[in-house]
Amino acid sequence: MSVTAIIPDEVLNFINGDFQVSDSGKLDVVSPLDGQVISTVPLSAYNELDAAVQAARKAWKAWSALTLKERVQYIFRYRNLLIRDRESLAELVHLENGKTVDEARAEVDKSIELCEFACSMPQIVASEVQEVSKGVECRIERKPLGVVASIAPFNFPNMVPNWTIPNALVLGNCLILKPSEIVPLSALRIAELLKEAGIPDGVFSVVNGGREIVEGICDHPDIQAVSFVGSTKVAKIVYRRATSNLKRCVALGGAKNHLIVMPDANLEMTASNVVASMSGCAGQRCMAAAVMIGVDRVQHIVDRMCDEARKLKPGENLGAVISAESRARITAFIDEAEQAGAKVLVDGRNTVVPNKEGGFYVGPTIVDYVTADMRIAHEEVFGPVIAIIRAKNLDEAIDIENASPYGNAASIFTENGGFAKEVMDRASAGMIGVNIGVPVPREPFPFGGWNDSKFGVCDITGKSSIEFWTQNKKTSVKWNPEARTNWMS
Numbered sequence: 001m002s003v004t005a006i007i008p009d010e011v012l013n014f015i016n017g018d019f020q021v022s023d024s025g026k027l028d029v030v031s032p033l034d035g036q037v038i039s040t041v042p043l044s045a046y047n048e049l050d051a052a053v054q055a056a057r058k059a060w061k062a063w064s065a066l067t068l069k070e071r072v073q074y075i076f077r078y079r080n081l082l083i084r085d086r087e088s089l090a091e092l093v094h095l096e097n098g099k100t101v102d103e104a105r106a107e108v109d110k111s112i113e114l115c116e117f118a119c120s121m122p123q124i125v126a127s128e129v130q131e132v133s134k135g136v137e138c139r140i141e142r143k144p145l146g147v148v149a150s151i152a153p154f155n156f157p158n159m160v161p162n163w164t165i166p167n168a169l170v171l172g173n174c175l176i177l178k179p180s181e182i183v184p185l186s187a188l189r190i191a192e193l194l195k196e197a198g199i200p201d202g203v204f205s206v207v208n209g210g211r212e213i214v215e216g217i218c219d220h221p222d223i224q225a226v227s228f229v230g231s232t233k234v235a236k237i238v239y240r241r242a243t244s245n246l247k248r249c250v251a252l253g254g255a256k257n258h259l260i261v262m263p264d265a266n267l268e269m270t271a272s273n274v275v276a277s278m279s280g281c282a283g284q285r286c287m288a289a290a291v292m293i294g295v296d297r298v299q300h301i302v303d304r305m306c307d308e309a310r311k312l313k314p315g316e317n318l319g320a321v322i323s324a325e326s327r328a329r330i331t332a333f334i335d336e337a338e339q340a341g342a343k344v345l346v347d348g349r350n351t352v353v354p355n356k357e358g359g360f361y362v363g364p365t366i367v368d369y370v371t372a373d374m375r376i377a378h379e380e381v382f383g384p385v386i387a388i389i390r391a392k393n394l395d396e397a398i399d400i401e402n403a404s405p406y407g408n409a410a411s412i413f414t415e416n417g418g419f420a421k422e423v424m425d426r427a428s429a430g431m432i433g434v435n436i437g438v439p440v441p442r443e444p445f446p447f448g449g450w451n452d453s454k455f456g457v458c459d460i461t462g463k464s465s466i467e468f469w470t471q472n473k474k475t476s477v478k479w480n481p482e483a484r485t486n487w488m489s
């Protein structure tokens with residue numbers, strides 16, 4: 001069945017196991033591929049969020065009383081359904097987000113991997129117990145928090161919700177998802193698949209909307225923890241508001257990732273990896289290469305990067321950006337840099353894809369001789385654009401990376417272990433790559449940046465997220481009163 005056949009005229013909320021029409025105001029959902037309206041999404045009201053929270057509270061008692069292994073069975077079935085529907089889920093992501101079908105497939109594959117990690121939770125979170133004095137034992141168990149919420153951005157409509165859903169649910173929480181209102185269709189499919197997997201009513205809900213629902217989540221007295229993924233501007237708002245209401249919060253923000261290229265770097269691998277990093281998902285990845293710092297003599301690598309970039313064809317192997325506003329913002333960054341003296345080596349401005357004239361495309365763009373004062377050097381562009389800054393040596397390159405307020409990812413391309421170790425030690429970022437353009441840690445390693453790319457203590461996936469979604473219960477038991485061990489008893 002074609003994916004367009006399953007797109008509803010109106011996206012529904014999923015509350016207490018029911019797919020519900022909202023009578024709140026609606027926004028159009030527009031496909032970036034051709035600019036056509038494909039559905040509408042409700043801007044739900046606080047009472048709809050509250051209904052989801054009350055359903056979650058009710059469901060939590062029974063859900064949290066299941067064993068970890070029992071809860072895993074639901075996510076195991078959900079994982080199998082993601083595999084079954086891989087193609088149509090990928091097509092849906094392609095349609096609502098504009099990335100290529102291959103990129104969308106990779107996103108669904110990552111969701112499957114995230115479920116597999118959650119299914120391994122019983123192997124990871126066995127309780128600790130020790131006889132601390134004769135006949136007296138202490139144990140630590142991980143207990144769920146209760147009702148928790150997850151707020152998602154537009155750039156990974158399937159994967160980012162699955163950063164949080166499998167782990168939070170398996171660990172015994174009930175979760176409310178607030179998808180991006182720009183790409184709400186994948187979240188509806190996620191709800192359908194979780195329902196098919198038998199998830200009990202209220203354990204998982206989707207409440208669509210924008211700012212009002214996000215603020216409601218931060219303020220709701222019965223929500224214990226909030227995870228957020230999006231821009232730094234909103235991450236700060238959410239982190240401040242949720243924590244001021246005494247909630248646990250992890251808020252992932254924007255990025256400006258630096259790739260340091262040394263003259264000894266492998267030519268082909270470096271050129272293709274840097275270009276893939278800046279252009280994958282049309283540059284709309286928080287792990288995308290935004291700045292390449294070319295150290296000393298790297299002209300041969302820059303030339304090869306230009307050849308690689310020219311192989312990218314918008315509408316074929318390069319997807320669309322999310323909106324006309326995005327395209328205009330990206331173009332303005334390039335215009336400004338050029339006016340300030342930068343050199344546009346490959347120019348993706350004014351890209352039009354035949355038969356998709358209404359789509360939002362920007363071609364691959366390489367801007368050389370960028371200087372630190374240019375906006376393109378330090379603000380997030382979020383498009384298939386890389387700014388090249390030239391540096392004399394590695395020290396200078398690391399200083400440039402360290403000066404960025406963000407800190408999601410940083411990479412070095414080199415054949416020299418000493419150079420690589422310098423960057424591993426001194427880059428101010430949460431995720432480091434050596435000869436890797438998109439250094440996303442795979443499960444069980446956690447995902448999360450530093451500085452303005454993440455607020456809060458834990459990372460959002462992997463082992464670190466276990467800490468976020470649970471609290472420790474410490475129990476001391478005296479099994480043997482006859483032992484007369486009164487110390488600390």
Ligand code: NAD
Pocket residue numbers: 151152153154155160178179180181209210211212214215229230231232234235237252253254255285286380382408449453
């Ligand atoms: P965004 O911040 O505009 O939106 C994210 C969420 O916040 C959405 O659900 C939206 O409805 C809500 N929101 C928007 N404005 C709000 C406001 N004023 N008050 C309360 N809620 C609000 O982000 P986006 O444009 O959807 O996504 C792109 C951004 O996300 C980029 O900056 C990208 O780097 C970042 N991102 C970061 C990571 C990461 O892991 N660090 C991952 C993916 C995306």
